[in-house]
Amino acid sequence: MTKTMRRWQITAAGRENLKLIDAIIPTPGPGEILIKVAAVSLNYRDKLLIDAGFGLPNPMKEPFVPMSDLSGAVVAIGDGVTRFAEGDRVISTFIPDWIEGDGPGTARHPNGRTLGGPVAGVLAEYVILSEEWAVRGPDRLSHIEASTLPCAGLTAWTALVERGNLKAGQKVVVLGTGGVSLFGLQIALLHGAEVIVVSGDDDKLTKAKKLGAQYGINRKNVDWVETVYAITNDHGADHILETIGGAHLDKSLNAAAVTGRITLIGIFDGFSVSGSFLPLAVKRLVVEGVQVGHRKALEDLVKAYDLSDTKPIIEALYKMEDLNVALDHLDRGPFGKIVVEVG
Amino acid sequence: MTKTMRRWQITAAGRENLKLIDAIIPTPGPGEILIKVAAVSLNYRDKLLIDAGFGLPNPMKEPFVPMSDLSGAVVAIGDGVTRFAEGDRVISTFIPDWIEGDGPGTARHPNGRTLGGPVAGVLAEYVILSEEWAVRGPDRLSHIEASTLPCAGLTAWTALVERGNLKAGQKVVVLGTGGVSLFGLQIALLHGAEVIVVSGDDDKLTKAKKLGAQYGINRKNVDWVETVYAITNDHGADHILETIGGAHLDKSLNAAAVTGRITLIGIFDGFSVSGSFLPLAVKRLVVEGVQVGHRKALEDLVKAYDLSDTKPIIEALYKMEDLNVALDHLDRGPFGKIVVEVG
Amino acid sequence: MTKTMRRWQITAAGRENLKLIDAIIPTPGPGEILIKVAAVSLNYRDKLLIDAGFGLPNPMKEPFVPMSDLSGAVVAIGDGVTRFAEGDRVISTFIPDWIEGDGPGTARHPNGRTLGGPVAGVLAEYVILSEEWAVRGPDRLSHIEASTLPCAGLTAWTALVERGNLKAGQKVVVLGTGGVSLFGLQIALLHGAEVIVVSGDDDKLTKAKKLGAQYGINRKNVDWVETVYAITNDHGADHILETIGGAHLDKSLNAAAVTGRITLIGIFDGFSVSGSFLPLAVKRLVVEGVQVGHRKALEDLVKAYDLSDTKPIIEALYKMEDLNVALDHLDRGPFGKIVVEVG
Amino acid sequence: MTKTMRRWQITAAGRENLKLIDAIIPTPGPGEILIKVAAVSLNYRDKLLIDAGFGLPNPMKEPFVPMSDLSGAVVAIGDGVTRFAEGDRVISTFIPDWIEGDGPGTARHPNGRTLGGPVAGVLAEYVILSEEWAVRGPDRLSHIEASTLPCAGLTAWTALVERGNLKAGQKVVVLGTGGVSLFGLQIALLHGAEVIVVSGDDDKLTKAKKLGAQYGINRKNVDWVETVYAITNDHGADHILETIGGAHLDKSLNAAAVTGRITLIGIFDGFSVSGSFLPLAVKRLVVEGVQVGHRKALEDLVKAYDLSDTKPIIEALYKMEDLNVALDHLDRGPFGKIVVEVG
Structure with a gap:
């Protein structure tokens, strides 16, 4: 040594x-x-x-x-x-x-x-x-x-598995294609779930699909919430890894299924998250913080x-x-x- | 007839x-x-x-x-x-x-x-x-x-019991003294929990204490979050019935214990709730909507x-x-x- | 028509x-x-x-x-x-x-x-x-x-997923190769779990491995509980589909991991299940009935x-x-x- | 010193x-x-x-x-x-x-x-x-x-609260009047539950009622399972602290409500517990061991x-x-x- x-x-x-x-x-x-x-x-x-x-x-x-x-x-x-x-x-x-x-x-x-x-x-x-x-x-x-x-890896696991009890057949929305998002994609697929990746970059969406994501939505081209409704036959997303935060949370609240879970992920220090109360209540959503x-x-x-x-x-x-x-x-x-x- | x-x-x-x-x-x-x-x-x-x-x-x-x-x-x-x-x-x-x-x-x-x-x-x-x-x-x-x-009654029960698994000895913060809040107070006491009522009205706090609330905080006189810290020996609130919404959610996020639950209650149609990301993440809080x-x-x-x-x-x-x-x-x-x- | x-x-x-x-x-x-x-x-x-x-x-x-x-x-x-x-x-x-x-x-x-x-x-x-x-x-x-x-299919799903919160990486023991057992095998694999099939028939074990089971144990040749210990590095089985019942439950109690779950499956009408108390207590096991x-x-x-x-x-x-x-x-x-x- | x-x-x-x-x-x-x-x-x-x-x-x-x-x-x-x-x-x-x-x-x-x-x-x-x-x-x-x-105290707490999510209004059967049983009685009452004590000793039942038990059943005089049905309007017991074990478990299986929980408590080292499969399955019961x-x-x-x-x-x-x-x-x-x- x-x-x-x-x-x-x-x-x-x-x-x-x-x-x-x-x-x-x-x-x-x-x-x-x-x-x-x-x-x-x-x-x-x-x-x-x-x-x-x-x-x-x-x-x-x-x-x-x-x-x-x-x-x-x-x-x-x-x-x-x-x-x-x-x-x-x-x-x-x-x-x-x-x-x-x-x-x-x-x-x-x-x-x-x-x-x-x-x-x-x-x-x-x-x-x-x-x-x-x-x-x-x-x-x-x-x-x-x-x-x-x-x-x-652990952040995505905690959100989807340890806290989220992810199961096969569920719909998982992953926002972006950073480290946590791609672990979310992989962990969801490991459990037999369906993964919808939302990104503003077609190249990244192509790559995400190669990794097994069943759907990629370019949020610059379409309303991603409406597209999630369409893909899931109105059911919505059972789990959302919300990596954007701020006012974007509102979109996730709308995209979530009844009793869906939205995990807030990222470093939003000093910034608020905000969203409409109505979907939270009427769909009985869970918004949860995760600390790795x-x-x-x-x-x-x-x-x-x-x-x-x-x-x-x-x-x-x-x-x-x-x-x-x-x-x-x-x-x-x-x-x-x-x-x-x-x- | x-x-x-x-x-x-x-x-x-x-x-x-x-x-x-x-x-x-x-x-x-x-x-x-x-x-x-x-x-x-x-x-x-x-x-x-x-x-x-x-x-x-x-x-x-x-x-x-x-x-x-x-x-x-x-x-x-x-x-x-x-x-x-x-x-x-x-x-x-x-x-x-x-x-x-x-x-x-x-x-x-x-x-x-x-x-x-x-x-x-x-x-x-x-x-x-x-x-x-x-x-x-x-x-x-x-x-x-x-x-x-x-x-x-059912709204408070769903928040604290059906979803919250309330147990004896836990700390419950009830905001206000409307119908749901007082049911929250009663249901928490039925389960052996400690109830802290936060209100802007001393008369109502006095009445709430007569109903069994262990603590009443007049939010006009003191910082209620700091007072919750003091009452709970820094532990914070295990459950909060958040009946105010909007930017007030931020105070509840700060008052909540590690892994605490905040249930959003009321009619905030058209209004946002908003709050800082950091306490949500580092305390791994759950913010949940309830539909009766x-x-x-x-x-x-x-x-x-x-x-x-x-x-x-x-x-x-x-x-x-x-x-x-x-x-x-x-x-x-x-x-x-x-x-x-x-x- | x-x-x-x-x-x-x-x-x-x-x-x-x-x-x-x-x-x-x-x-x-x-x-x-x-x-x-x-x-x-x-x-x-x-x-x-x-x-x-x-x-x-x-x-x-x-x-x-x-x-x-x-x-x-x-x-x-x-x-x-x-x-x-x-x-x-x-x-x-x-x-x-x-x-x-x-x-x-x-x-x-x-x-x-x-x-x-x-x-x-x-x-x-x-x-x-x-x-x-x-x-x-x-x-x-x-x-x-x-x-x-x-x-x-639904019986295995209820046992492992709806009630069992199965997750990737867990160890699942499937007893036998009947309908529920093979659904258990498939559903466990769908969720990224490891499947150990226990049977008295080598041909069936060979077939089960072709379906993806990582391990097959012929219970006529070896002590299957000891083999589960060996395969799992002493951890034991997180989930066991107990399709045999009677006094065989005792073996499942011994094979189960700390906080493991044993689901009783099958038609044992008129027959008892029985097992030692000690592993139930010291490993805090859950034995659960399932009705499809x-x-x-x-x-x-x-x-x-x-x-x-x-x-x-x-x-x-x-x-x-x-x-x-x-x-x-x-x-x-x-x-x-x-x-x-x-x- | x-x-x-x-x-x-x-x-x-x-x-x-x-x-x-x-x-x-x-x-x-x-x-x-x-x-x-x-x-x-x-x-x-x-x-x-x-x-x-x-x-x-x-x-x-x-x-x-x-x-x-x-x-x-x-x-x-x-x-x-x-x-x-x-x-x-x-x-x-x-x-x-x-x-x-x-x-x-x-x-x-x-x-x-x-x-x-x-x-x-x-x-x-x-x-x-x-x-x-x-x-x-x-x-x-x-x-x-x-x-x-x-x-x-902790054994009863773990069974009823930590694992059992006891809630007000539920029916709790406590077998006997030893240390764990009386803690079970008290903890159930603390959570607003209804307590039925089963004992073979009328004096002890009288004492248990003085402690707040709503019902006492002398198992020497009546079929305690039938009496639980009668008391609960057929619902059965949501939680049973099974302190007897052995073949007595069978009675608890029959007394339990749909999705009821039976916690095995005591020192039954070397002894089996046994019970009929049918009530376990059709009522989807949970039998659980507890280690303090x-x-x-x-x-x-x-x-x-x-x-x-x-x-x-x-x-x-x-x-x-x-x-x-x-x-x-x-x-x-x-x-x-x-x-x-x-x-």
Whole structure:
């Protein structure tokens, strides 16, 4: 094992403050594991966080490692570790202290502790995590693919499966084709559901159909709500992944089936969602927030992918030193995930 | 049985178009029951409907009987009726065709068929209903009290119990002291929960505490959300009956506990609800619409009141001919329900 | 339309009392539909009922039409029918009056009204049903395939999906390879789950694997519970379709995962199920009875098959006049369903 | 603080091997709390465990502290403790590692780690627990009352509320008048439900009615199932706490309402439960095992009692040195709980 490693850190909001530095490889303490990182996937919230400091201690008092989602291998374990052994493939959990059930937090102090801010992140060649903050990685996915599960994959799973009890034959509307949306598409198909992708880009709709979406609607050409009515024989959508928010929620309220579920997904910090009361009441809709998900649900997601030939959609792969190019790509709204290959 | 009866009807939006007329007492057809009405309770939506024609066929082609909630006795049954016999006490169901489960309706055509508009209402001395549109009345309540269950009582029950799985020890925030809110208060207490009433009127708060509410918050004097934090030791509210809507939803989002439920109640037709995304996500809140409730839930509600000494709160009782005075009272925002005694 | 039709009827328990007769084609009354039957599938309970009169009025006072599951086309409708039009493909509902939710029945008088006993059955060229007792048939299945959904298909769906909230990656144990078991296999695969089939017949296990089962265990060669532990890495089975009953339940209790669900399926009339208390408690298991399912769940099942390339497994097809040969085949324990082609 | 304390220990199965000894008061390590015990309640399983070594390492290699349920005060905390401070009232959790959700364990190795066997128990003047193995005690209960919540109280809560979603107006059958049964009675009443107690002892039935049970049935005098039908107007019991097990389950299956829940409670180790299949299927019953409950549910139970005037039922109170007299009392089947006052 080399004694030093490369690690990205940021000292203040703004991409110009991102630095790739050399650091000492740390040693795991009691209950901790040392992970040799193979891949780190990027999320839109990482971009917001780097650009605007969202969620980070402000002003940042010390250098901070960005990003939350890693796949790698355990290379050393601390005293008392029982969940993992050296050589185990692992992926990180986005919210460190949420094992299952309702998890920590109160109304006044909701749990905002997530990897990559305010808890130290993972964009480094080696990372120390509590053994409780990782789960065994999927056998059938590469590190690059596996690194996309902890945030984007789990968010879609929590919305549709853990909370939504998705079943075969249901109608799922996916808005857009970002990371969570494409996981929503795949997870819906894994459960035998029908997927309607709504996008403003015909190329992306074509790609989504190649992934198995039964329908694609270009919202620039048609009223997507009316088209959902037509496709579903007036039934509407049983589940909607609402990734746009704001006043767009109103369209989702209209598109939803009786007792349909709309999950709000994304980073709308500081922005409202709004919608008409009438469809909410008369169709008895559920509008629900989702905060990625708990560790047990991540383990369930790993099991689901390990039974399937489905692979997470990677739009682009970057080298560790090319983080800024990767972030530029993220700015452009990729089809699926962007992953940084580490080491 | 007399051959004629008195019946209110309306021929166009506007209270001036309400008429108390004499009509022939009808005869029940197959599957129908004839009810001698004893009491009819008023709902805020009746007022909107009378004043503005909300939900009614427009223009009204024929005279229409207003109001939805009756308590009375079966005095004749049609062929094939099996659910009731002469002499049975009954109350009406607000939504005629919803027995249990998800019920009728689609995304494009949600089920808006409710008694008192567009389906003919019940403010008459005798009313014909399908036997499927009534349930056995509660033994321990008077007709006057029983008449308040079909809409206001059932709405609170559906929100807190049928959908909310309310349990002892939970914290319930009730906004205001109208019919649904006071039923929410009573139903929460029946289940051993803690009730926090938020109102702008100290007199009403005093009355609510006499009914058993553990806490009353005058929202004009203090920040009610902060007070909920303080009362619940930061936990927040497990259930909120959001009767205000609009931008006020945002306060409820902040007051809600982790995984708390906010039920939207009232008539906000044409108005939006809006709120910040962040508390929805980070606390994984559920915001849900409610459309009164199904027949089986109404039967459950009757059972609950029949086991309890709790009586629905009646603010005022009016004679049938004094409907306009009753509606004026409704305008002023009563504490609990207003009931018209019939016959 | 011909004026007469062929119809099977039975006048007393015993196959010798089955008669194929000519009868007048009936005319649908108000709310009824006349169906030209294309296929009728057989269930094990039909055999018990024909052989021993199980569930039938005893002594049978009048000729009785056996069998419950049809697929056909509407050829005439009665007054007031709104759910169907002439030409619509339909399948029957096994339990006539159960639309959704909990349905009819009490503790003292559970609902035992099912087609084919005590309600008149469907093995005839033309059948009259209430429009409420049928659902639109699946577009992607033939009549022969569709006829297998109302009882066997729906039973597996209710167990795994409607009640079980099956999700991708879960482990499902299917005991045997009869009609319900193979539907369980297919429905589990439709939802991305892992299927372990337990049988005493290697040929049937080979066939089950061809249908997609990931594992087959010959219970005559190995301890199937231990093998389930081994396959699932000690996790156990999240869902078990327990089709054997009696003392065998004990094995299922041991094979089940923590919080696993065991659904009791089959006709064990007069027989007990029994098992050890300890695994029930320490793993907090759910043992649940299933009574086929409600109409809305049948509609959901149709949607699921209409989205999929999966086809119900038909072991053999018989002509209407060969009912006795079909029943003999049923005696031998087929792999999947036996269907009678009608007309 | 004295340097030594009294502590019960057992070195082998058999009451004669119980010894009250002097021991050094331990010092809490990191993450641990030292509790000055005020009261310890006894459970039937403690008796089985002492008499027969059930669940204990066999042969016991070292002295073992019996009993699981304490109420006391924190008198010292170890490094890193955040959940409690000195002076806090606490009660113990029966299953140490189950915070919420499904908790630990697999099909092959269910989680059997409980206080008082095989994990060291609490019948001592001072006890060390991980801070994760305790919850804040109820403000409105004495230590003696509070000590009954961790096992008996939580078992009834888990059955009826956490798993059963009990609601006002439902019918609850409680078999017997032991600790769990009387908690079932109280918790059902707290939620506005109707309680029917079935016992073979008229005196106990009289006492149960004084506690609020609406009905008592002496099963020696009448067929209790028929009486439940009569009381509930044929509806049956929505929830049954089945504390007898064995073939008696069959009676509960018959007494249960459509979709009713039967929770198996007690120590039936080595014994089967058995029952007829037919009522299970046709009423779609749920038979469920319960393993006390998780920590979050215990916190919920504390909240419920803290909102209520209800006090746990204590049949008798013994001094620490009189453990054997207390166990003799337990042998006789008390009405409610037996508690040992400590220190």
